[in-house]
Amino acid sequence: xxxxxxxxxxxxxxxxxxxxxxxxxxxxxxxxxxxxxxxxxxxxxxxxxxxxxxxxxxxxxxxxxxxxxxxxxxxxxxxxxxxxxxxxxxxxxxxxxxxxxxxxxxxxxxxxxxxxxxxxxxxxxxxxxxxxxxxxxxxxxxxxxxxxxxxxxxxxxxxxxxxxxxxxxxxxxxxxxxxxxxxxxxxxxxxxxxxxxxxxx
Numbered sequence: 001x002x003x004x005x006x007x008x009x010x011x012x013x014x015x016x017x018x019x020x021x022x023x024x025x026x027x028x029x030x031x032x033x034x035x036x037x038x039x040x041x042x043x044x045x046x047x048x049x050x051x052x053x054x055x056x057x058x059x060x061x062x063x064x065x066x067x068x069x070x071x072x073x074x075x076x077x078x079x080x081x082x083x084x085x086x087x088x089x090x091x092x093x094x095x096x097x098x099x100x101x102x103x104x105x106x107x108x109x110x111x112x113x114x115x116x117x118x119x120x121x122x123x124x125x126x127x128x129x130x131x132x133x134x135x136x137x138x139x140x141x142x143x144x145x146x147x148x149x150x151x152x153x154x155x156x157x158x159x160x161x162x163x164x165x166x167x168x169x170x171x172x173x174x175x176x177x178x179x180x181x182x183x184x185x186x187x188x189x190x191x192x193x194x195x196x197x198x199x200x201x
Contacts, residue, residue, distance in 0.1 A: 007092070007094050008092075008093050008094070008154040008155065008195075008198045008199065009093065009094045009095075009096065009154050009155070010094070010095050010096070010154065010155040011095075011096040011097075011098050011147060011150070011153050011156045011157070011172075012095065012096070012097055012098070012157050013097075013098060013143075013157060013158040013159060013160070013163070013177065014097055014098075014099035014109060014112075015099060015101075015109075015159075016159040016179050017079070017082075017157055017158065017159055017177045018078055018079055018082060018097075018116075018117065019076045019078055019079055019112075020076065020079065021073075021076060022044070022047070023041045024067075024072070024073070024076045025063075025064060025067045025073075026039070026041050026044070028067070028072050029063055029064070029066065029067035029070070029072070030053065030063055033063060039052055039053060041180065042180050043180070044181055045180060045181055046181050047160070047179075047181040047182075048060050048061075049181070061131075065102055068102075068105035068108065068109070069104065069105050069108055073108065074108060074111070074112060078116045078117070079188075081188050081189065081192065082188070082192070083116065083117075085192045085196075086117060086119075086120050089196055089199065090117075090119070091120065092199040093120075093195070093199065094122070095120050095121045095122070095123070096121070096122075096123040096124075096125060096153075097113050097117075097121055097124045097125065098125045098127075098143055098146055098147070098156075099126050099127075100126065100127045100129050100143065101126055101128070101129055102128065102130075102131045103128050103131075103134065103136065104131075106126050109126070110124050125146050125150075127140060127141065127142060127143055127145075127146060142166065143158070143163050143166065143167070144163070144166035144170060147167055147170055148170055153167075153170075153172050154172070154198060155172065155173050155175065155195055155198070156172045156173070156174045156175070157174075157175050157177050158174070158175075158177060159177045159178075159179045159181075159182055159184075160182070161176055161183070164176045173194075175194065175195075177191065
């Protein structure tokens with residue numbers, strides 16, 4: 001166990017980092033609802049992939065939200081390389097989860113996180129993704145605002161280049177988790193190796 005006075009803090013995105021959420025949604029959600037859709041996960045070059053799926057933003061979000069609260073979503077397995085790394089080195093860091101989701105889909109997400117990563121994770125945060133008809137308190141509206149409130153954050157890992165850039169502007173070592181839509185320069189093993197080096201420094 002690391003000295004708690006010097007322990008590094010990592011903030012992890014949830015969907016498409018700790019798991020392969022979009023890939024599962026495409027196969028088990030969207031393509032079940034649209035059996036004529038033959039688009040492969042690797043062809044999704046944008047997020048949201050409304051152009052690739054020939055759909056609208058509203059239809060995309062409705063399908064995504066249905067899947068988020070489904071039993072199938074709860075059965076998604078963690079990313080195997082990350083789960084293995086947590087098992088070997090997770091206790092050398094302090095871990096936060098930071099996701100952006102509609103409010104009604106947050107409880108299943110938190111349940112999934114603590115089911116699979118509850119040994120290491122103590123802090124779960126979310127930024128509400130706005131949905132029609134919802135009126136919510138005006139707290140943080142972006143991940144970068146949450147990161148700024150948290151204070152000490154050594155690493156931030158997210159699949160969105162925009163979120164990564166915003167975190168980097170706060171002085172955080174921000175790493176883009178590779179997905180087809182983001183042009184990440186580092187592989188998953190390289191990201192985990194970079195973080196692991198901090199535990200030894």
